[in-house]
Amino acid sequence: MTAAAALLESDALTKRFGGVTAVEECSLAVQSGSITALIGPNGSGKTTLFNLLTGYDFADSGAVRFDGRAVRRPNPIALYRAGLTRTFQQARIFPQLSLIENMTVAVHQPWRAIVYPAVRRADRERAHELLEEFGLARLVEERAGRLSYGQKKLLEFATVLMSKPRLVLLDEPTAGVNPVMVEKIEERIRALHARGLTLLVVEHNMPLVMGLCDRVIVLDHGRKIADGPPAEVQHDPAVLDAYLGT
Template sequence: MPEATVAAQPGVREGAALLSVDDVSIQFGGLKALDGVSFDVRQGEILSLIGPNGAGKTTCFNVMTGVYQPTSGEVRFAGQPLGRRKRFAITRLGIARTFQNIRLFGNMTALENVLVGADAHHRTNILDALVRSPRHRREEREGEETAREVMEFLGLEKRADELARNLSYGDQRRLEIARAMATRPKLLCLDEPAAGFNPAEKEQLMELIRRIRDRGLTVLLIEHDMSLVMGVSDRVAVLEFGRKIAEGLPAEVRNDPAVIAAYLGTDADDEGES
C-alpha cells in the first residue's frame, strides 16, 4: 500500500496542525456534550484524547468524522473547514476511524471487509460496473492490491478468506483497523482499540500503533488504558464534562492536579496542595 504522506495535503508540513478543533461546542437538548473544546493534531504524531466516562471523547470523534455537526466552532483538516461535508467526503479527504464497538460485516470475508474501505476512492459508477469498463476493472484490481497489502501489514493475510464473524476478537479488532487504513487516510482515529485486550495484546497494539505512525499516518487515539496511553502517545489532551482541562506531554498530563482530580474524584486545589 502506498504510504500516506503529507505531500497530498497542500500547506501541511511535518509537525504542523493536520486537524484543528477550534472552540467546538455541541448541544443535545439541554445537555452540552462539548463546551468550547480546542486542540490540534499535528502531522506525524500520536495524540491521545482521554477523560473519564462521559467526558465527551467519542462525541468529539463523531464531530470530526461528520457523524454530528457542531452547534458552534469549527473543525479544519489540512486547513480546510469540514463544514457540513458528508461522511464519505470526509473519508476521501483523508480521515478514517474505527469504533469502540466493532462494526464489521460478519457474513463477508475479511478481505471483502477491507475492500469496502479500499472502495472509498473509487470513481466508477453503476454503468461502469455493469459493463465492466476498463476503469472499473483497474479500480477493482488496485483496490484488491491495497486491501491485501494492508492485511499483510496487520498480520491478517492468512485470514483473508475467512468470514469476519469467525475471526478471534483480536483479529476482528485488527480487521477494523485494516478497513480504515485501506481508505488511505492521512489521519487515523482509533476509538478504544485496546478494549477487551489482555496485557500481551496491548503490548502488540502499542507496537502496531507506532508502526502505523512510522508509515506516515497521524494517529488520534481514544483509550481508557493509561499504561497504553502513556506508553505510546507523543501528546495527550484531557476532557472532563465536555471541556478540555489539560494538554501536553504524557508526563505533564499524568502529574496535572486537574487530571488527577478528574480521575480520582478529588478536589484539584487540595490535590495541588498535597
Template sequence: MNGGTPMSGRDAKQPEGSLQTSGLTKSFGGVTAVDGVTVSFRQGKVNALIGPNGSGKTTFFNVVTGMIKPDSGTVTYRGRNLTAKAPHRIARAGIGRSFQLCRVFPRMTVLDNVLAAAQPKGLKGLGSGHGKAETEKARYWLTRMGIEHLEHAEARNLSWGQQKLLELAGVLMTEPELILLDEPAGGVNPALIDRIADLVRELNAEGRTFLIVEHNMELVMSLSDHVVVFDRGRPIAEGTPDVIRADERVLEAYLGV
C-alpha cells in the same frame, strides 16, 4: 507488495496542529457533550484524547468525522474547513477512523470486508468488482495486521481483537494521513494490545498521524507524544505524558484523586 504503501504523494511534513477545532459545541437536549472546544493536535505525532466516561470524547470524534453535525464552532484539517461535511468528504480529505464497537460485515469474509472499506459506496460498491491491484493491496494490509491467514474466514468468527485489526486494515485501504482510533484496546487481550501498539508506532514512523481515545492509561502513556484531557465536554489539560501524569486537574478529574 513490500514496505509501506505510498500516501498518494501527500506531504507528511505539515505544521503542528493539522487538526484543529474552534468553539466546537454539541448538545443533546439539556446535556452539552462538547462544550466550546478549541484544541489543536500535532501533525506527524501520536495524540491521545483521554477523560472520564461521559466527558465527550466519542461525541468529539463523531463531530470531527461528520457523523454528527455540531451546533456551533469549526473543524479544520490542514487549513481546510471540514465543519459538518459528510463522512465520505471527511475521508477524502485524508482522515480515517475506527469505532468503539467494530464496524465489520459479520457474514462476509475478511478479505471482502477490507475490499468493501475501500469502496466509496461501501458494501454496494463490491458489486462493481475489484481489480488485482486492489486485492493485492487488501492482502498487503491484512499481512501488516498479521491476519492474512484468516482472509477466507467470515468476520464473525474472528476474536474481538482480530476484528479491531480487520477494521484498521479497512481504514488503511483509503491511505489516510490522520487516523482516529476509538478505544483500540477495549476488550482486547494483552498480546493483541501489544500488536496494535506496535502497528501504531510503525504507521506513525511511516508518516501517519494518530488521534486515539483510550481508557488504557498504560497504553496511552507509552504510545503518545501529546495528550489532551477532557472533562465535562471541554479540555482541561494538554501536554506530554509526563506533564499529564503530574497535573492535579487530571488527577482529580480522571483518576479521582
C-alpha cells in the same frame, strides 16, 4: 495552538443533547505526524467529540479545520476521501462479508467503480499486504463475523488504512482486547506512525497512552482540562482530580 503544522483543528466545538452539554467549547489541534491521545473519564465526551470531528454528528457551534481547510458541514464520505478516517469503539466490520471484501469496500472508489469487479487485483494485493501486517492474512476468505473480538478490532483498523489516509482516529483500539493483542495493536500504531501517519487515539489504557503518545488532551464533562506532553499531563492536578476526585 500552532496552526501551521496542525492537520486537524477544532475551534470551540459545542454539542448539546437536550440539557446535557456533551462537548463544550472544545478547541484542540492534532499536529501533523503526531500521535495525540484523547483521554478522560467515562462520559466526558470523547466519542461525541470524535463524532463531531468525523461528521457523524453535527456541532451546535464551533468549527473544524482539516489540513488547513475549514470543514463546513463535516461528512464522513467527503472526509474519508480527503484522508481522514476513523474506527469505532465496538469494532464495526461487515460480519457477512469476507475479510478481503471488508478490505476492498474501503478502497477509494470513483463513480465508474460500480462496474468494476468486486475485488480488483490491485485491491487484493494491497489488502493482502495489510492483512499480512496485521497477522490476519490466513483468514482472508473467512467471513469477518467469525473472527474473535480482538481480530475484528485489528480488521477494522486494517480496513481504514486501505485508502492510505493521512489521519486516523482510533476510538479505544485496545478496549476489551487481550494483552497479546494489545501489544500487536501498539506495534501496528508505532509502525504506521513511523511511516508518517498521524493518529488521534481515544484510550483508557494509561501505560499505553503514556508510552505511545506525543501529546495528551484530557476531557472532563465535555471540557478540555489539560493539553500537553504525557509527563506534564500526568501530574496536572486538574487531571488527577477528574480521574480520582468526584
